[in-house]
Amino acid sequence: MGDPPPAPDPSAPQPSSRRSSQVSEQRSQERAQLPPAVPDGVQQMPLDAQVLRSSQEILESQANLQSWSQGASLSPYEQLAMFQAEEAQLGGMEYPSLNTGFPSEFLPQPYLDGGGIQVPGNASLMQQLQHGRGNVFQELESAYQEPRPDLLGQFSMYQREDLQFSASAQHGPYMSDDPALQFSPSELGFMSFSMQVPEPEPRELAVQNAKAYLLQTSVNCNLSLYEHLVNLLTKILNQRPEDPLSILESLNRTAQWEWFHPKLDTLRDDPEMQLTYEMAERQKALFVRGGSGEGEQDMEEEVTETAVPNIMETAFYFEQAGVGLSSDESFRIFVALKQLVEQQPIRTCRFWGKILGLSGSYLVAEVEFREGEEEVEEEEVEELTEGGEATEAHGEEEGEEDEEKVTDVIPKPTWKPPPVIPKEESRSGTNKFLYFVCNEPGRPWTRLPHVTPAQIVHARKIKKFFTGRLDAPVISYPPFPGNEANYLRAQIARISAATHISPLGFYQFGEEEGDEEEEGRAGRDTYEENADFEGIPVLELVDSLANWVHHRQHILPQGRCTWVNPLQKTEEEEELGEEEEKADEGVEEVEQEIGPPLLTPLSEDAEILHTSPWTTRLSCSLCPQYSVAVVRSNLWPGAYAYAIGKKFENIYIGWGHKYSPENFNPSLPGPIQHEYPSGPEIMEMSDPTVEEEQALKAAQEHALATAEEEEEEEDEDEDEDADD
């Protein structure tokens, strides 16, 4: 197809504007590339050539692009839509250049070189163009992607490269227009037509127009009417049913259906199964033993202590209790945890549980890093936040200066945000453990950030299902400070604090706590395993809740485990000089919040609506000798703990929400704040009405009149007096 040398042309965008939306962005990029390109048409050729080459492979050759007809028959071009090929806009852009007076002498030559392609039409074509019908050709060319190789052959400049095109684009003798002969159904989806250079015969041009219209692809799919009709007719001709006209509609329907539901070859893979294949591939990696060079040494190393807990044993016990995941899934979790331990510097690791979500679930692992390992990430995060605060401080100061310059001082809002409660240090309180989550065993583990007290406070007020994507926003009122990862972490913290229990005596306080007096009300926050623990009989565990204790710190209403006075000034605040302001406002007394100390028994937990917050069961009533004591939380449905002998474990499998007998009611928005204090200087006075004014005037006159009368009387009196 001949591409006339693309020249930067202001009119080029016009045809492109007529394109329908089907033009891909790629094409628009190309379009954009070409006009700003070198004004010299020659240099643009390589680009075109490339594009052409690529499309060449796609295009099939057709015959009979006939000459352009006169303008009359060109009006339908307005209706022509895009083709799937890329040249559409190229054509449009290039044709205007023809107007710029391409030397007509060039024209005949390439055609002859192109070989096998009708020439004369082009000559007249160009003449017509030079008669100022460039626009027409823009549209024409936009319609047909294919004329490229032929037209391109026209120009000697492109000859060398385009010879290839024209050679390969041998549109042989244009045979009957029977599409069945040219297309096979499998190719239909990918190609558009290649047409030869049009010759200036009106009838043939009309044919091309019609074909171009039929090639318009439907809005809903990639199928064009032409292709569909081709399909249908092929099918009919192949099958040759009796009385095809009467079953035309159903044939039509089946042809369309088959287009979108291709019959699968027995030799081809079923693409639908790719999801499960991918999953299996990923999980295969789990099952491979890490490291090459297997030998006895490796076995010995592995047999020694590893941080990975014995998940299978835990799963077995929980299964006795009627809780837990299937053994298949448990094993996969075990292998996934093993992978996590290998990847991260972990000292202890535990399977915390599974939180279900709408589109996906989370497997949560609770780990503790080795000493000093996690400091790196923490520092980075802190630097970022500090940097942010510094810039904010600067911003505030500048703002204040500006305000002073303004003559009318805008009243400063009296509302100050509540002081931010600092989050707890790592390895203490709510952030004692680190949590890693993943959606499925085999997927990479993601580390959850530490939880801040603000997040816990907000998490208590909202109730949202988890979606399964860590970056999903949590849209709620009051607005949750963070995304789903933070909400997840906050819920994990709450659940752990509320439901992690152990048999009485398993943990005990260390005896080296010398500064117990100083901490005083805060209580102890460390414990250690009791080496002398002998286990409590299962029956006793089931009978009395006093045999179980919490071994996690309770979270105070503030959102932390250890109380912090929010009004204490930090160093940064003093630097900013806000101390004076705060002193002026007066220090509010805040009561210290106290929670139950560590290792309190379950019997002291608050009741929900007169029911105990915990339920205990024996796992199997038929064989009490071997059963396991199971404790189930009523406050957090899904939290279970089992104990037998010296073993115990906690797990949570559930949706991550607290139990509430009533439906959840989101908190109402706060009261509307007062904008300004009402006072007489602000209150609008209503203007007096006409009647009032008149009344006032009348009263004034009356007063004046009486005053005059009095004066007259006085005068009279004076006169009288004078007379007397």
Place this chain on the structure above:
Amino acid sequence: MDAESLLLSLELASGSGQGLSPDRRASLLTSLMLVKRDYRYDRVLFWGRILGLVADYYIAQGLSEDQLAPRKTLYSLNCMEWSLLPPATDEMMVQTSVVKGRFTGDPSHEYEHTELQKVNDGEKVFEEEVVVQIKEETRLVSIIDQIDKAVSVIPRGALFKTPFGPVHVNRTFEGLSLSQAKKLSSYFHFREPVELKNKTLLEKADLDPSLDFLDSLEHDIPKAEIHRGSIQGNWQDPALPWPAAMT
């Protein structure tokens, strides 16, 4: 889940964390067989478990030939002895809507609810506090009924309707293909259809009367989500208003 395929179904549904201990499973299998024989049911389904404070209820349902006919519900505390529950009525629903809190686990337990009722005594109208006793059994029945109406789901094609009316299990149903399983429209509510008659004629024209005779899940609010269960790719559908119900 069908009594015959109980073990397999339990494995597949284990994603939500609820399962049965081996002793329960064994006793269920045995007792459900006996129930089927005694009550002459066509199919016995293990419906699930309702947790109570003191004990848990295990619920089973028996179906006759016609799958859509009202089912008989049985409950048991130990998976061995089953008792029949009365069928649910609307009055029960109203009565038990006032009760909140957990089940106790004792079927004879009675909830007390004080209501103010107007009593006409001659010409005087005064309010009296009446203590209404609601039995836990009643509450159980109505809760099961509510859950069933809201949540029991069946894939399209598993049941078919004969022209005479009764609904049968489709023995040629092989399951949904992967692309179909992802769509909500291939699942139906397993209860008397409510929205079917509200559909326009155009929509009805697309339906196949032998297969599409139940409400589809498509237009439910809140929208149900389907997510992939375990590695084999079974699809589970946690029903939101009752989060512990999975299909």
